[in-house]
Amino acid sequence: MTKNREVAQALEEISLLLQIEGKDKFKSLSYARAARSITGLGEDIENIRDRGELTNVPGIGKAIADKIESFLDTGEIKLLVELRERVPVKVWELEAIPDVGPKTISLLYRELGVTDLVSLEEALDAGKLEGLKGMGKKTISKIADGIKIARAGASRTLLAEAMPIANRLVERLSRISDVNQAVVAGSLRRRRETIGDIDILVDASKASKIMDAFVGMEDIADVLVKGPTKSSVRTKDGLRIDLRVLPTESYGAGLQYFTGNIDHNVKLRAIAKTKGLLLNEYGLFRNDEQVAGQGEEGIYDALGLDYIPPELREDMGEIEAAQEGKLPKLIKLEDIRGDLHTHTDQSDGKNTIDEMLDAAVEKDYEYYCVSDHTQSLTIANGMDEAHVLKRIEEIDELNASGRWKMKILKGAEVDILAHGELDLDDSVLDQLDIITLSIHSRMKDTKQVMTERVCHALESKYAHILGHPTGRLLLKRPEFEIDMEKVFETARHNNVVMELNAHPQRLDLNVGNLRAAKRWGLRIAINTDAHRTGELDYMQYGIFQARRGWVEKYDVINTLPPKELMKSLRK
Ligand SMILES: [Zn+2]
Ligand SMILES: [Zn+2]
CATH class of the missing domain: 1.10.150.110 (DNA polymerase beta, N-terminal domain-like)
Known part of the structure; x- marks a missing residue:
């Protein structure tokens, strides 16, 4: 696009x-x-x-x-x-x-x-x-x-890089006595894919003491501005942080105001006006009397709206939905029962299958799919047919051993070749539980060629999931040219699941595509594409993105119990 x-x-x-x-x-x-x-x-x-x-x-x-x-x-x-x-x-x-x-x-x-x-x-x-x-x-x-x-030019940072830095500062601020609460606001609170700068709000009475402590924190490289209630600093990682101290009675109003986005806020202020109220960063007022403002919920409530989760606040229909009591029940991290797209050292992953499985068990997963790359992706040490067959046997043995209290699924991330053919022989594909199809080559194909190529692959009876459907790498590579409406239509006809790849650099599908996929009645798999054990934690970024895309639990196949999951993939 x-x-x-x-x-x-x-x-x-x-x-x-x-x-x-x-x-x-x-x-x-x-x-x-x-x-x-x-x-x-x-x-x-x-x-x-x-x-x-x-x-x-x-x-x-x-x-x-x-x-x-x-x-x-x-x-x-x-x-x-x-x-x-x-x-x-x-x-x-x-x-x-x-x-x-x-x-x-x-x-x-x-x-x-x-x-x-x-x-x-x-x-x-x-x-x-x-x-x-x-x-x-x-x-x-x-x-x-x-x-x-x-x-x-260091203007934007990946959410996954900004969030730990912000969380660390918030935690330190929370430990200062006199601080009632400290929270991240702005685009980070809305869980945008990339972040410009970070807004932190503190609820406290003695602002100057907080400012002194803040600008002296060890992560801070430069103090750009230090004022009585607002300071701006740059961290050693080059991130700009704005800290504001707000009084308790205005904290909710400030949080609402600084979470944004602007269109959302403009519309809220207009609704307030129709009710004879005034909404600003200090509170919700009738004449000079504060009606709400200490908490965010009170503001939405007083405006006749259900509470709108921060991820939705972009004026993309959420205000109307909140007026009608029709906000989606957004998916949560706890809803996820397994990861369906992961790698091991058998292709380009860094950990052995045992190490990955140990890490997955830690997450209380009920199933876990091992899906290494296939042969044509030589750069990622892709597996040929013999190698995949050996892997299948190995996983059968691991399942039989009962060492891991979850179902290990036999998978592969199969390359979609130049004309939409799949990169493994049917006889091998036939023995796998879950097949994810991905584009890793010829990303400069014209829109028409790419669309035909992907749609052809989706028509295969072995197509379960379309992996990272638009191929983008945030801040690095745009999505390839492809007609997603055609892709969604073909997926719908062939019962193919769309992946929401949770890798912080991918977050692919984007929010618009997620909502479009939902309109098509497609189901989604939120997968980490982990190449090492620590990357199984990327699931949370997938959940953030899913929530921004109005995705609910029932839209996502890896919230299903194991048996229902396998049933849902049947052609
Ligand atoms: Zn891939
Ligand atoms: Zn992968």
Whole structure:
């Protein structure tokens, strides 16, 4: 869905340039809303356009739909071309500076003619920022620091890398006396796949004491700002952390506000308004009286909504569902009974089968599938037919030994070859319990070739699960070109399960695809693809992603007891 990304980016640039130009705030907001909406789509925007349904997408009216069509046809939007001429600012360059948004960029551009990082640096060195409206010494030095961050380009971090760092800091903060509670907010609390910076909120009365302790913690490399109730630091890993101290009576409101996302919050504030209430980061108020705000639940309740789990708060239908009492009952880690896609040292894993099984038993799994790579994937030491047969025999013996109190399933991660053929002979495939089919080669195939290739593979009677269906590696490699609607349709006809690969760099399917898969009535397998024992813990990231995709327990096959699991895979 590379086109979705390009379209979203073009619309966002329009929004930013309009905002910098400062003439039409409302128009700017509507382009931003449309861009976010497209980013969350579970379908190729080209398909939606072909059906003439662009205006059905939330936030897209006729005017923006026309612009999208023009972009898809010509690669250009006239408004964007004109805006770039009128406002020659490299928005993406300047946006990469932490805390610098359209307002600041607009000021710098209009007053000083700043258009990019170089001209901003020149203006800084010449002392021109001093004396500008709203530019205190602190802000200026923050911008100077921020330029370094923008240059380093270290703007996003995988959830799995950010989370342990955030948790460690939260734990240390919680141990300070006077701290009632400390929690992570922001995109990390929403369990986004990648994180920009980390927001931590502390409920405490003596803010200055907390700030002193925080900036002195050993993980902290730089203090960017230290204020009475808010500080920003950079950790040794290069992550930016914002810490806010809130009073107890506003803690829930602050948590709600700083968890976001913006569209979710805007809609909540509008609902509050219709009820004659005012919602902000300090609480929910009727006239000057606080109605709610100490806890998040109280706010949702007072607005007539069921409590919305943080993972859903992106204005993708969750508010309407909460109004109607129709929020999904999201899957939990405890619901998982086994892992169906794992490796050992027989292909490119790092641990022996015994070591992997020991680790799986620790998780109280009822079943566990060993699914090493097949022969054509020579780089991963893939197994040929003889090797797989030997492995099958070995697993039969392990099961017979009763050493592990769970069912060991015989599997393989079978490569999908150039024309959709499978990388093992039928006689061998026939003896396996669970077969996961994956693309590991020719990832630059055209959309049509890739779609036909995968769909052909799914038609095999040996296709149980489609592994990491779009092949992306977060922050590294985009998904390959493929028509997921066709894939879902073919999977549906052939009873093939979609994998949600829980590896933190994959999280494949993405949220849009998960919701689309659900619409198709497809079932999902959440698997870690572990290559070493510690990676069995990746299951939690799969669960986070599943929850973001509105996935419930009954959607997921590895929540089933062993017998039902095997029954569900039958053709
Ligand atoms: Zn794979
Ligand atoms: Zn794998």
